Amino acid sequence: MSDAPKYQPLPPDLGEIYGPSAPRDPTRQIFVNRNLNMARIETVGFDMDYTLAPYHQHAMDALSIQMTVAKLIANKGYPQEIHEARLDHAFIIRGLAVDKETGNIFKMDTHRQVGRCYHGYQAVAPETRRELYAGTPIKLSSPRFAWVDTLFSLPEATLLAGIIEHWEGSGRTLPWSYRQLFDDIRESIDEAHRDNSMKAVITANVPTYIDRDPDLPPTLHKLRSAGKRVFLLTNSEWFYTDAVMRYLLDGALPFYKSWRNYFDYIVVSGRKPSFFIDTNPFIELDVNGNAIGEATTLERGKIYEGGNVRDFERMTGVAPDSVLYVGDHIYGDIVRSKKHSAWRTALIIQEMEDTLRLTHEHREGMRRVDALEEMAIRLDHDINYHLTLLKSLGRWADIPGGLTGPESRVIEAARERSKTELDVKRDLSRRTLDELEELESRIDRMFNPYWGRLFREGNERSLFGGQVGDYADVYTSRVSNFLSYSPVQYYRSPREVMPHERGY
Numbered sequence: 001m002s003d004a005p006k007y008q009p010l011p012p013d014l015g016e017i018y019g020p021s022a023p024r025d026p027t028r029q030i031f032v033n034r035n036l037n038m039a040r041i042e043t044v045g046f047d048m049d050y051t052l053a054p055y056h057q058h059a060m061d062a063l064s065i066q067m068t069v070a071k072l073i074a075n076k077g078y079p080q081e082i083h084e085a086r087l088d089h090a091f092i093i094r095g096l097a098v099d100k101e102t103g104n105i106f107k108m109d110t111h112r113q114v115g116r117c118y119h120g121y122q123a124v125a126p127e128t129r130r131e132l133y134a135g136t137p138i139k140l141s142s143p144r145f146a147w148v149d150t151l152f153s154l155p156e157a158t159l160l161a162g163i164i165e166h167w168e169g170s171g172r173t174l175p176w177s178y179r180q181l182f183d184d185i186r187e188s189i190d191e192a193h194r195d196n197s198m199k200a201v202i203t204a205n206v207p208t209y210i211d212r213d214p215d216l217p218p219t220l221h222k223l224r225s226a227g228k229r230v231f232l233l234t235n236s237e238w239f240y241t242d243a244v245m246r247y248l249l250d251g252a253l254p255f256y257k258s259w260r261n262y263f264d265y266i267v268v269s270g271r272k273p274s275f276f277i278d279t280n281p282f283i284e285l286d287v288n289g290n291a292i293g294e295a296t297t298l299e300r301g302k303i304y305e306g307g308n309v310r311d312f313e314r315m316t317g318v319a320p321d322s323v324l325y326v327g328d329h330i331y332g333d334i335v336r337s338k339k340h341s342a343w344r345t346a347l348i349i350q351e352m353e354d355t356l357r358l359t360h361e362h363r364e365g366m367r368r369v370d371a372l373e374e375m376a377i378r379l380d381h382d383i384n385y386h387l388t389l390l391k392s393l394g395r396w397a398d399i400p401g402g403l404t405g406p407e408s409r410v411i412e413a414a415r416e417r418s419k420t421e422l423d424v425k426r427d428l429s430r431r432t433l434d435e436l437e438e439l440e441s442r443i444d445r446m447f448n449p450y451w452g453r454l455f456r457e458g459n460e461r462s463l464f465g466g467q468v469g470d471y472a473d474v475y476t477s478r479v480s481n482f483l484s485y486s487p488v489q490y491y492r493s494p495r496e497v498m499p500h501e502r503g504y
């Protein structure tokens with residue numbers, strides 16, 4: 001028996017093997033949580049809003065706020081004065097939670113412990129925060145809390161904070177309970193979406209609100225050319241979907257007459273997450289959006305409304321784990337599809353391009369933070385060592401008549417040395433922690449002056465970051481990032497490292 005290896009071993013220095021390769025733009029990379037072999041993906045589905053259609057966030061926030069304020073005044077009897085509330089657009093990020101009882105807005109870590117917390121635009125003192133929320137993890141399913149988790153719903157946090165700040169900042173009591181204020185804001189925003197007043201403004205001027213990505217049509221074409229079926233599954237209604245998709249795809253590539261030709265199946269008003277959970281039927285629509293009747297098959301070139309994942313799989317004959325669904329809503333698109341189907345998931349996170357650019361700009365500072373953290377841990381060990389040593393030396397010295405003169409002098413000298421060392425280490429530790437705190441909060445403020453980094457809270461992942469890690473197989477900033485990868489790409493996740501596996 002030969003004990004020669006079954007493979008040709010590689011040279012010890014693996015760096016020799018790959019020559020200089022062109023670095024990919026880091027803001028356009030696809031990141032992998034769980035291995036995904038695109039060669040085995042036969043069908044790729046897309047959400048529309050914030051997925052195929054990236055919105056200009058600032059314009060959308062402004063429109064949404066303007067319509068919500070108008071509805072608060074017209075329908076809920078709010079005073080004109082709410083127009084005067086100062087609204088800070090930096091106070092908007094995904095993954096915040098609202099406490100309807102106190103009016104506070106907070107960010108959680110992945111263990112659902114409350115981190116940064118604001119009342120109006122004022123930071124809540126750590127003692128108050130601990131009194132209110134310390135100990136048990138926050139239950140987001142409780143009616144007390146509301147999770148701000150879609151880019152459509154960001155303005156509600158801004159409005160809540162801005163209105164609280166406007167009243168309480170001038171020493172007055174808010175004329176509504178916090179709960180009522182928040183519920184009124186949310187209802188008004190929902191209504192602006194539901195009654196189509198927002199959509200009417202957007203469809204009348206699509207380029208103001210939606211970003212037409214020239215790389216999107218070739219991305220879809222590349223998937224189709226590789227033999228994959230492509231479908232659209234959106235919660236938007238037909239008239240809005242048609243207007244947005246025309247703007248994104250029509251006239252872009254000569255061999256696609258209409259945006260509809262890019263897709264094998266088109267499903268509008270999909271009612272996700274209900275699509276993944278319930279058994280709503282597929283209804284066929286005509287091109288004017290009128291219902292023709294319940295569908296028993298799904299065909300290319302036709303338009304469907306509603307539906308559910310089981311019927312979709314049955315009618316199209318797809319193997320569930322050969323479907324990749326690309327969406328932007330962590331709950332409706334990703335968590336629900338993961339929990340109720342075998343579909344693989346790609347999450348589009350529009351904020352990633354800014355996050356990655358800032359991470360790159362501040363990488364020196366971030367490395368310094370890592371080094372300081374390592375240093376703080378080592379200094380803690382040293383301090384504990386000297387404390388223990390001093391204690392045991394103290395016991396020797398205290399034995400009455402137990403030590404000779406020379407012995408006690410040796411022990412005394414050892415105590416002195418240890419005390420000096422202890423002082424030095426304590427001083428170093430204090431300076432390390434001061435610099436660490438200062439540097440971390442300086443870097444955090446660069447990302448967002450109120451909330452810091454989207455994916456982190458304190459030393460942990462933020463709740464949003466944790467959910468991205470748990471439920472999205474891959475994640476990236478925009479759909480067209482798939483264009484620079486092969487349609488049979490094997491996306492490999494970095495090896496997961498536990499704390500005990502680090503540092504050897």
Ligand SMILES: [Mg+2]
Nearest residue numbers: 047049050328
């Ligand atoms: Mg969406």
